[in-house]
Amino acid sequence: MLSNFLFQEALRLLLNRKRLNLISLGAISMSLMALGLLLVLQFGVFKLVDFVEEKVEVVAFLNDQMADADVQALLAKIRASSQVVGLEYHTKEAALQEFSGDPALKRFVDALGANPLPASVRIQLREKTADNVAYFATWLNEQPGVEESTYGGGDADRLLKFLQLVRLGGIILTATLTVAAIFIIANIISLMVFARREEITITRMIGATKWFVRGPFLIWGLVQGALGGVTAAGLMFGIWKLLSYYAWRDVSVDLEALLPPAVESWTLFGVLGLMAAGSMMGLFSSLLAVGRQLRE
Amino acid sequence: MIRFHNVHMTYADEFKALKDVNLKIAQGEFVMVTGPSGAGKSTLIKLIFREFLPTQGQVIVGEQNVAKLKPRQVPYFRRKIGVVFQEFNLLYDLTVFENVALVLHVMHYPSRMITKDVNRVLDKVGLSHKRQQKPWHLSGGERQRVVLARAIVHDPPLLLADEPTGNLDFSTGWEVMRLLRQMSEAGTTVICTTHNLNFIQKMRKRTIFLDKGMIRAERDGLKVC
Numbered sequence: 322m323l324s325n326f327l328f329q330e331a332l333r334l335l336l337n338r339k340r341l342n343l344i345s346l347g348a349i350s351m352s353l354m355a356l357g358l359l360l361v362l363q364f365g366v367f368k369l370v371d372f373v374e375e376k377v378e379v380v381a382f383l384n385d386q387m388a389d390a391d392v393q394a395l396l397a398k399i400r401a402s403s404q405v406v407g408l409e410y411h412t413k414e415a416a417l418q419e420f421s422g423d424p425a426l427k428r429f430v431d432a433l434g435a436n437p438l439p440a441s442v443r444i445q446l447r448e449k450t451a452d453n454v455a456y457f458a459t460w461l462n463e464q465p466g467v468e469e470s471t472y473g474g475g476d477a478d479r480l481l482k483f484l485q486l487v488r489l490g491g492i493i494l495t496a497t498l499t500v501a502a503i504f505i506i507a508n509i510i511s512l513m514v515f516a517r518r519e520e521i522t523i524t525r526m527i528g529a530t531k532w533f534v535r536g537p538f539l540i541w542g543l544v545q546g547a548l549g550g551v552t553a554a555g556l557m558f559g560i561w562k563l564l565s566y567y568a569w570r571d572v573s574v575d576l577e578a579l580l581p582p583a584v585e586s587w588t589l590f591g592v593l594g595l596m597a598a599g600s601m602m603g604l605f606s607s608l609l610a611v612g613r614q615l616r617e
Numbered sequence: 618m619i620r621f622h623n624v625h626m627t628y629a630d631e632f633k634a635l636k637d638v639n640l641k642i643a644q645g646e647f648v649m650v651t652g653p654s655g656a657g658k659s660t661l662i663k664l665i666f667r668e669f670l671p672t673q674g675q676v677i678v679g680e681q682n683v684a685k686l687k688p689r690q691v692p693y694f695r696r697k698i699g700v701v702f703q704e705f706n707l708l709y710d711l712t713v714f715e716n717v718a719l720v721l722h723v724m725h726y727p728s729r730m731i732t733k734d735v736n737r738v739l740d741k742v743g744l745s746h747k748r749q750q751k752p753w754h755l756s757g758g759e760r761q762r763v764v765l766a767r768a769i770v771h772d773p774p775l776l777l778a779d780e781p782t783g784n785l786d787f788s789t790g791w792e793v794m795r796l797l798r799q800m801s802e803a804g805t806t807v808i809c810t811t812h813n814l815n816f817i818q819k820m821r822k823r824t825i826f827l828d829k830g831m832i833r834a835e836r837d838g839l840k841v842c
């Protein structure tokens with residue numbers, strides 16, 4: 322049963338001890354900012370990995386002496402594989418033309434006289450995991466007429482591993498800050514409970530239930546958490562704007578272009594998510610603290 | 618209304634505050650409890666509203682053995698009792714009105730009834746005009762009347778007053794005593810502790826003399842000593 326009275330009491334907690342309130346707000350916002358950055362990073366990692374994987378293709382360079390019929394047979398065989406979603410055949414001439422786009426390279430080829438470039442098959446795979454790509458390339462290598470096959474899977478794999486490391490760091494940072502924030506908030510509530518011990522004793526003696534006494538502190542925790550969420554979101558937004566401003570001014574990089582298309586709804590979700598996470602944190606801390614202080 | 622059966626109270630530090638107390642108080646009775654400081658008067662009061670349980674014996678209030686109350690029943694049990702505490706005074710950052718209203722908030726009264734009941738009880742103790750004051754603007758006697766108002770605002774059938782005249786002079790203390798007698802005349806069971814024998818004599822109510830945790834003597838009401 323929530324009465325007006327509990328909210329008034331919670332309001333008194335929020336307004337009476339300014340410094341304690343600011344400290345706990347700061348602690349919550351810091352840990353929520355870490356959480357927010359972790360989520361942004363997570364989102365960025367997915368985008369980046371997708372981006373890198375998009376470029377992964379297996380290229381098979383073909384033997385110059387191959388007969389046309391053999392080439393067609395090989396292409397058909399590759400196409401028949403369930404793994405293959407796309408295939409492009411580049412003749413020696415096409416390769417040369419591609420190569421000649423660059424004037425410096427053209428001069429080099431011209432000096433050689435003959436066309437040194439092999440014909441190639443570029444293959445898009447359905448699953449672009451490193452294992453799969455490597456396995457397919459090995460299979461391709463064993464086909465008659467294939468001189469050599471290469472793939473860019475290694476880059477994506479290394480990048481993924483690196484980002485996983487960064488993410489692990491982010492998780493550890495977030496967890497540490499969250500534990501610290503909960504510890505700080507719980508202690509602040511203990512202080513406030515202590516400051517009001519007389520009032521609490523009196524209300525209990527005149528027949529207040531445990532939840533009536535806890536109520537204002539729990540509401541305080543919830544509100545502090547939600548305010549912390551808004552603060553963290555605001556700070557992150559400010560930092561982002563500042564970063565993109567300087568990125569554009571000093572190195573002409575348009576960071577805003579990196580944002581996903583539906584950015585407005587993402588921002589809303591982000592803010593609401595941070596508020597919810599903050600409220601949970603505040604509620605948990607106050608439960609922890611008042612549970613310890615107001616044991617029957 | 619209240620019965621004590623062979624009640625012993627030993628505090629955590631092995632101090633025996635009450636020893637083998639037997640007591641019967643009928644509904645509507647007015648009982649004074651007196652005795653030197655440390656005799657166990659407050660302990661007796663605290664056992665009645667179950668601030669703690671007796672270490673031995675039984676305390677029965679109404680038909681309820683207080684030891685049988687489950688923890689979550691205790692708040693509801695206490696709401697049927699009005700208490701003037703010896704050591705817990707008013708809250709100094711709340712107004713007179715808010716101090717008294719606290720009891721009704723605890724009981725989840727709707728705010729319109731709170732306003733009505735608090736104003737009625739402040740009228741009764743003669744403090745309507747001070748309702749928006751903070752306690753430090755009040756005299757000792759006025760404060761004690763607010764404490765009494767807080768104890769009776771919800772019209773409890775049982776009123777426990779632990780040194781309600783505290784360190785008041787005789788005439789201001791007598792004001793409080795008269796209010797207690799008024800409550801009693803309206804049917805409330807009243808138990809009042811005091812170490813001021815003047816009040817005992819003037820009230821002429823049943824009196825229990827406690828000393829070193831034991832009942833040394835009892836005197837019926839109306840007899841003059």
Ligand SMILES: Nc1ncnc2c1ncn2[C@@H]1O[C@H](COP(=O)(O)OP(=O)(O)OP(=O)(O)O)[C@@H](O)[C@H]1O
Binds near residue numbers: 654
């Ligand atoms: N919480 C406690 N822990 C240990 N001892 C206590 C506690 N409360 C009271 N006592 C002791 O029990 C004895 C009785 O205390 P009580 O408060 O009942 O006395 P009293 O008759 O009310 O005294 P006074 O007239 O000074 O109010 C005292 O000697 C006191 O020191």
Ligand SMILES: [Mg+2]
Binds near residue numbers: 659660703780
């Ligand atoms: Mg006492």
